[in-house]
Structures are given as C-alpha cells and as structure tokens.
Amino acid sequence: RKEVEQDPGPFNVPEGATVAFNCTYSNSASQSFFWYRQDCRKEPKLLMSVYSSGNEDGRFTAQLNRASQYISLLIRDSKLSDSATYLCAPNTGNQFYFGTGTSLTVIP
Amino acid sequence: ETGVTQSPTHLIKTRGQQVTLRCSSQSGHNTVSWYQQALGQGPQFIFQYYREEENGRGNFPPRFSGLQFPNYSSELNVNALELDDSALYLCALWTGLSGYTFGSGTRLTVV
Numbered sequence: 584r585k586e587v588e589q590d591p592g593p594f595n596v597p598e599g600a601t602v603a604f605n606c607t608y609s610n611s612a613s614q615s616f617f618w619y620r621q622d623c624r625k626e627p628k629l630l631m632s633v634y635s636s637g638n639e640d641g642r643f644t645a646q647l648n649r650a651s652q653y654i655s656l657l658i659r660d661s662k663l664s665d666s667a668t669y670l671c672a673p674n675t676g677n678q679f680y681f682g683t684g685t686s687l688t689v690i691p
Numbered sequence: 692e693t694g695v696t697q698s699p700t701h702l703i704k705t706r707g708q709q710v711t712l713r714c715s716s717q718s719g720h721n722t723v724s725w726y727q728q729a730l731g732q733g734p735q736f737i738f739q740y741y742r743e744e745e746n747g748r749g750n751f752p753p754r755f756s757g758l759q760f761p762n763y764s765s766e767l768n769v770n771a772l773e774l775d776d777s778a779l780y781l782c783a784l785w786t787g788l789s790g791y792t793f794g795s796g797t798r799l800t801v802v
Contacts, residue, residue, distance in 0.1 A: 587733075589733075617791075625795070626796050627734065628793070629789055629790055632788060632789065672790070674790065678736060678739055678747045679724070679734075679790070679791060680749075681726075681734045681735075681736075683731075
C-alpha cells in the first residue's frame with residue numbers, strides 16, 4: 584500500500600464551484616498534516632497545516648479523520664487562480680511522503 | 692521568495708556521470724530534506740539531514756548521497772546517473788508549524 588494516495592483527477596470545475604479532494608494515508612503515527620499547492624513547473628507552497636481535527640482559512644477547509652486515516656481539502660467559491668496541483672503530506676517524524684497530487688482546473 | 696536557494700537551476704548531464712546539487716538558506720535550519728519529482732508525479736522523499744547526520748531515507752539507492760554542513764547548507768550527490776534520474780530535485784527546510792519550505796528546485800536532465 585502506498586504511504587499516501589490521492590485521486591489524481593483532473594478536476595475541471597467552473598468558477599464559483601465548490602470542490603473537495605481526499606487523501607488517504609497509511610501511517611497511523613502521522614501527527615500533523617499539510618496541504619501544499621504546486622503550480623506548473625514550480626515548487627510546492629504551503630496552503631494549510633492541520634494539527635487537530637481540521638483547519639479553515641478563508642475559502643479553504645481541511646478536515647482530518649484519524650480513524651479512517653484520511654484528510655480532505657474543500658475549496659469554496661473556486662477562482663481561476665486556484666488552478667494548480669494540490670499535494671497532501673502527512674508528517675511522520677518530520678518526514679513527508681507526498682501523494683501524486685490532485686490536479687484542479689477552474690474554468691471561466 | 693522562499694529564502695531557500697538551490698543551485699544550479701538547470702543542468703544537463705550524460706548517463707554515467709556524477710552530479711552535485713546545492714541548497715542554502717538565509718537563516719539556519721537544522722533539518723533539510725531532499726525530494727525527487729518526476730514529471731506528473733508527487734515529490735518522492737530521498738533523505739533527510741538533521742544537524743549534519745542523515746536521519747531518514749526513502750527508497751533510493753546508495754548512489755544518492757548527501758551532506759549537511761555546519762552552516763546547515765546541504766548537498767545532494769548522485770553517482771552513475773541514469774536516464775530515469777531526470778527530474779526536478781527539491782530541497783526543503785523544516786520550519787516547524789509551517790512544515791517544509793521548498794526551494795525552487797534544480798531541473799536535471801540526463802541524456
């Protein structure tokens with residue numbers, strides 16, 4: 584089983600839509616979780632960190648389900664600038680194992 | 692501007708050659724990780740250094756090696772390059788609650 588699994592997509596959604604991505608992880612020792620966004624041919628940049636059951640930052644909400652070992656990212660009111668690849672990273676001993684990422688394209 | 696500098700930005704090498712990639716930051720971070728990202732894939736963990744010692748390694752062969760210096764700058768060395776080593780190599784510094792901050796990467800092409 585892979586350390587981290589994400590639906591690669593692509594997700595193509597219209598502006599203003601709500602979209603959700605899921606990420607499952609195999610290591611139950613993971614204590615904290617991070618979502619990164621990565622634009623084409625650029626480095627990943629931190630979007631959100633999750634240390635408890637969830638976190639919310641504006642249009643972005645992350646929810647953690649430790650029992651089922653998955654974490655989700657919800658984006659409300661999608662903007663064109665949200666088009667990117669979203670990477671999930673559970674943190675185990677400060678070592679991140681990333682998923683393949685989920686590709687999102689927001690369409691005008 | 693992430694404050695994490697990687698050099699070079701691009702590199703072309705021939706199969707069988709050796710390469711050294713470098714990473715530094717404006718402020719000292721004692722934990723650095725290196726990742727390999729092939730096209731269309733997520734970053735794959737190569738190894739991590741903490742206070743000049745390797746303290747974690749992903750599923751990469753021994754020809755991938757590293758160093759961390761007293762000033763916390765770091766190197767990734769790859770020997771006997773193979774075509775499949777062509778990828779974006781990312782250095783990431785641990786910043787605590789904000790997770791890892793990545794450099795802009797070195798794009799390596801092996802021909």
